Amino acid sequence: MTVKKIAAALLAAFLAFSIAGCSKTDNTDKSNECAKDIFAMDTYMSVKAYGENAEKAVDEALKEIKRLDSLLNVRSDSSETGRLNNSGSAKLSQDCAYLWEKAQYIYETTNGSFDITIYPVMQLWGFSDGNPSLPAQKDIDNALLYVGSQRISYSEGTLKLGKGQKIDLGGIAKGYTGDRIMKIFEKNNISSGIISLGGNVQCFRRKPTGELWRCGIADPDNPYDGSYIARVDVEDKAVVTSGGYERFFTDEKTGITYHHIMDPETGSSAQSGLSSVSIVSSDGTLADGLSTACFVMGKDKSLEHWRKHKNEYDMILIEDDGKIFITEGIKDVFASDRSFEIMS
Numbered sequence: 001m002t003v004k005k006i007a008a009a010l011l012a013a014f015l016a017f018s019i020a021g022c023s024k025t026d027n028t029d030k031s032n033e034c035a036k037d038i039f040a041m042d043t044y045m046s047v048k049a050y051g052e053n054a055e056k057a058v059d060e061a062l063k064e065i066k067r068l069d070s071l072l073n074v075r076s077d078s079s080e081t082g083r084l085n086n087s088g089s090a091k092l093s094q095d096c097a098y099l100w101e102k103a104q105y106i107y108e109t110t111n112g113s114f115d116i117t118i119y120p121v122m123q124l125w126g127f128s129d130g131n132p133s134l135p136a137q138k139d140i141d142n143a144l145l146y147v148g149s150q151r152i153s154y155s156e157g158t159l160k161l162g163k164g165q166k167i168d169l170g171g172i173a174k175g176y177t178g179d180r181i182m183k184i185f186e187k188n189n190i191s192s193g194i195i196s197l198g199g200n201v202q203c204f205r206r207k208p209t210g211e212l213w214r215c216g217i218a219d220p221d222n223p224y225d226g227s228y229i230a231r232v233d234v235e236d237k238a239v240v241t242s243g244g245y246e247r248f249f250t251d252e253k254t255g256i257t258y259h260h261i262m263d264p265e266t267g268s269s270a271q272s273g274l275s276s277v278s279i280v281s282s283d284g285t286l287a288d289g290l291s292t293a294c295f296v297m298g299k300d301k302s303l304e305h306w307r308k309h310k311n312e313y314d315m316i317l318i319e320d321d322g323k324i325f326i327t328e329g330i331k332d333v334f335a336s337d338r339s340f341e342i343m344s
Contacts, residue, residue, distance in 0.1 A: 273299065
């Protein structure tokens with residue numbers, strides 16, 4: 001599938017999710033609805049809220065999305081990450097300090113499977129600017145010399161990169177944005193809400209009907225035809241999915257397909273036996289990072305990690321052969337027409 005076809009499919013899926021606009025049936029009716037859309041962080045996003053202050057909350061959410069996009073855009077020299085990468089050292093804002101600490105937590109607990117210093121490798125492969133191609137192994141080996149968050153120092157609010165290092169906080173940026181919007185919803189006394197930020201869905205409380213929000217899990221073999229391989233019903237949770245089908249290309253010479261989820265150890269597309277990972281957590285930032293980390297780690301290491309941190313998240317793993325595995329914490333809210341195994 002070409003990049004243009006992928007973009008068109010994503011747009012179609014996005015438009016199917018959201019109908020922009022705001023309506024009021026009564027000045028005091030808590031079912032008042034507002035939904036608005038935006039393109040930011042290189043993806044289509046939708047924000048929907050219900051309640052007396054729905055439009056105000058949605059407008060504040062869109063403003064927050066724009067602010068964080070400007071702050072974290074790694075390709076912008078004026079963003080905080082852009083300035084940090086150019087100078088090698090910077091005093092961090094409250095947002096970036098939080099993201100650094102969360103990224104470091106995920107890095108340490110997953111033995112480096114999630115690493116924000118992977119950016120030079122992403123640049124080499126061309127995934128960072130949307131023009132991917134297969135690099136020479138010697139260039140991959142050279143880029144890997146700059147990967148390793150253990151070389152970053154952080155003291156008294158100042159982050160200092162190792163020589164030649166560059167970081168990208170995009171792997172947890174959408175998750176953090178979702179968490180920020182949840183706080184906006186809470187501040188505005190929203191009765192119900194849902195946001196879609198690319199592969200991230202985050203739900204606030206329950207649906208206006210009192211039912212749980214139903215989140216579909218795309219079929220990795222047919223991710224853009226609108227069909228789902230499974231679903232999970234949630235409230236006050238983020239559901240973040242990472243899959244090799246999101247961004248990929250096929251090398252014309254070898255016929256091999258490569259995707260954008262890079263293994264920090266090899267500097268190439270992760271080959272863990274997984275085609276899709278979905279993380280379910282009340283912490284959207286954590287879910288965002290773990291969806292990548294678990295994809296890199298594979299089923300066995302991901303299960304080992306979950307057993308140590310099962311109070312923080314649950315997960316849905318789909319292997320390359322189509323087998324589905326879920327953790328026991330979501331067994332009562334998960335459904336699929338295919339057979340699946342519950343992991344404990």
